[in-house]
Amino acid sequence: MSAVTDQFAVPSAPVRKTPMGTFDLVFRNASLLAALFVLVLLAGIMVSMVVGGWPAFREFGLGFITSSVWDTQNEQYGAWPAIVGTLSTALIALVVGVPLSLGIAVFLTQLAPPWFKQPVSTAIELLAAVPSIIYGMWGLFVFAPLFAAYVQIPLSSLVEGMPIVGTILYSRSPSGLGILSAGIILAFMIIPFIASITRDMLDQIPSVLRESAYGIGATTWEVVRHVLVPQAGVSIIGAIMLGLGRALGETMAVTFVVGNANRLSASVMDPGSTIASRIANEFNEALGLQLNALIALGCILFFVTFVVLVIARLLVARVKRY
């Protein structure tokens, strides 16, 4: 017995002392350092935002978040209109973009003939490759005039005087620019992200599940609604959160179409501003406390998107494993 185990005993590895050994160590540590650098980057962004924005937080305290004053003459700064603008444009982007993305994902995975799937997939993914400044130019020069002529003006005359709707949808100056336009442009920018993740998730679902549902006589809609969506549900929510993260921090496209007004308006047709658009607009002329206030805005944006992205990644990762 013992002879058999001896035979299989692993001989202790001879210690190698070659020039290769040094290179091995250097290479290993260099790659570890590079990987740790990723952590340092995120920590660095967090620290620099907090430190850069600290003077503004110290000066205004919690009032920085709740105040709506943005007065460069008297050095009074409040983030509320920008926060509301950021959240409402992102919300509109989700309301418009999510149904479109899910429809596209269902089309690509369930309806499209195989030869058609690849080019359409590529086209949707190319929407993500178009730089955001190009979306901004499209929004400003093509979308906004059409939106003003065919949506804002007729809608304003229709809802004028109505309670609630008359406030939310009425545009005082129908220029096509505003919170709603920015939200719609954002919707097209987040579609490729939500649609492609959802498509991958639907593709991952074992086809046995689909086939057995069809086997008991379900229609395509019923298969999607009762089999596919419950299976991929959590990761679809993750994909939507990922889109939300994009929409919150998108800068150039929004800066072009949001109108860049510093006041808060009850109507989604009126110009407003988001955190990112305000930073992009004012940063190069900002001095002193205004600069700190802008970095403090960036700090708020960082923590909001950070939380959204963490939730998104956790949700997407949870389902990938099955």
Place this chain on the structure above:
Amino acid sequence: MTMATPAKTMTAPHVEWGRVRSSRRTADRMMKIIATSFTLIAIVVLFWILGMLIVKGLGGLSASTFTQITPGPGTEGGGLANAIVGSIVLTFLGIAVATPIGVLAGTYLAEYGKASKLADLIRFINDILLSAPSILIGLFVYVILVEPFRGYSGWAGGVALGIIAIPVIVRTTEDMLRLVPGSLREAGAALGAPPSVVITSVTWRAAKSGMVTGVLLALARIAGETAPLIFTALNNNFWFSPNLIGGVSNLPVTIYQFASAPYENWQQLAWAGSLIITVSILVLSIIARRIVRGGK
């Protein structure tokens, strides 16, 4: 005679929607129509944007676009030469910063860290950086590289673009290295090669095309970035100084500044620049996709 009948029954009786209730049929039809039309909307928007760029951009495109520098306010003519060169310099600076770090970090995740807690954390943080708003990265570089040195510089712009590119390269490098079969590594190790040699001359070589794709995708991602450059490289209406100190002209910020300017030739140049930049990025992304599909 009896042999002929089975051939007839082979064709299934074509009863469409046999016993399906009409409400279920309508719901199904509706869903199909909605999903198809939503896809159509997205494709129309893509081609609408491309069409707009071609129609408005081609008009502004001429030989002087590539030979003359950006015009001052109220000056006739002009081109985008300095902006194009500046964009190329900044983008390649960004890639030069990001490639070594990204490739090494991706290698660590795929080859050394694997399923360890640290590797999982780095993967998670990398995914978050991947979708972090680029404007925040611009602010970060402003705080660490522009404010302390009291001035905008091309170096800061390159670093900002590099930081945006790193997570893209990390992610694709890791994914591509993981596709390399373990037996290749074992074969290398069996010859007595230490891990570093196995990685550099076996695994990297096997995953080369995929890793190149990662760099190309990163290139496409940063070439059109505008927001981080506003805080770092800013812009310059003249040729920038060769040491890259001070504003460095670049296409995206030039487009941003020229697009809504009151001068006709500025707007023309903004459209021409948009066309140039979008076409280059789309070509890059399509090449990257081709490599991935060809490699599989």
